[in-house]
Amino acid sequence: MRHGKHGEPVGEARRGGIGVRLRTYFLAGVIVAAPVTLTLYIVWRVVDFFDTTVRDWLPTRYNPETYLPFSLPGIGLLVTIGGLVVIGWFAASYLGRLLMRVSENLLHRMPVVRGLYATLKQVFETLFGQSSRSFREVVLVEWPRRDAWSVAFVTGTPPLVVRDAVDADLISLFLPCTPNPTTGYFLMVPRRDVVAIALSVEDAMKLIISGGLVAPPAPAAPPVAAPTPGRALEPAE
Numbered sequence: 001m002r003h004g005k006h007g008e009p010v011g012e013a014r015r016g017g018i019g020v021r022l023r024t025y026f027l028a029g030v031i032v033a034a035p036v037t038l039t040l041y042i043v044w045r046v047v048d049f050f051d052t053t054v055r056d057w058l059p060t061r062y063n064p065e066t067y068l069p070f071s072l073p074g075i076g077l078l079v080t081i082g083g084l085v086v087i088g089w090f091a092a093s094y095l096g097r098l099l100m101r102v103s104e105n106l107l108h109r110m111p112v113v114r115g116l117y118a119t120l121k122q123v124f125e126t127l128f129g130q131s132s133r134s135f136r137e138v139v140l141v142e143w144p145r146r147d148a149w150s151v152a153f154v155t156g157t158p159p160l161v162v163r164d165a166v167d168a169d170l171i172s173l174f175l176p177c178t179p180n181p182t183t184g185y186f187l188m189v190p191r192r193d194v195v196a197i198a199l200s201v202e203d204a205m206k207l208i209i210s211g212g213l214v215a216p217p218a219p220a221a222p223p224v225a226a227p228t229p230g231r232a233l234e235p236a237e
Contacts, residue, residue: 051076074103135174138204140195141187143175149195150175151204158188178211 019093054076060066064075090096126134137154144150152173163170171191171225175185199207203216 048081049075049076050074054079057157136201138197138199138201139173140197141173141175141189141193143185143187150177151199151208152194153188153195153201153204155186163187176208178203179209181205181208 060077152175158170167193173187206214
């Protein structure tokens with residue numbers, strides 16, 4: 001058996017080198033292929049969901065696939081987006097506002113439905129309102145114990161009855177879980193215990209979903225409107 005200059009068998013060294021290279025190539029392939037594959041799969045599932053849903057109630061004569069020898073993926077998503085735009089345009093008109101008031105008056109007279117409708121309406125107005133600050137500010141809070149920091153999102157200010165009960169300036173936070181950020185904890189903590197950080201919502205979600213594996217890039221210069229890291233969050237005007 002031949003030996004190298006350090007005494008190790010030449011055949012085993014070659015086999016070890018080939019194995020290491022194959023392992024490196026395999027991991028590189030996973031790193032390249034997995035994000036692309038998962039992204040395409042998720043996009044395909046979303047598009048297929050809208051296509052299937054819209055196809056069930058779209059009249060045949062209005063379906064472009066009726067006149068084509070092939071299917072059009074994404075037609076359901078486009079129809080949904082177009083429908084929402086039309087609904088928004090109609091709701092902004094005088095007739096649409098009048099119809100909305102009449103519909104809301106009818107819903108408010110239903111004992112169970114009115115509570116559900118009012119809650120859902122307030123949630124969507126808070127999340128998608130142009131003047132809303134909910135889920136647009138990233139902060140740090142000590143959770144689940146002191147000196148253990150977690151990333152959270154500012155959702156607003158607790159009701160006055162809660163603030164008066166504890167006699168403190170509180171702030172409402174949503175603390176998402178890893179790797180599923182749709183679940184988490186709702187916290188009402190003193191504003192002085194919350195630390196604002198110069199981190200975008202997108203980078204914060206990447207950090208949470210990846211469990212810290214995907215760290216945001218260090219900015220060359222802090223944004224002008226970004227809060228100063230390490231300082232307690234100031235009350236909203």
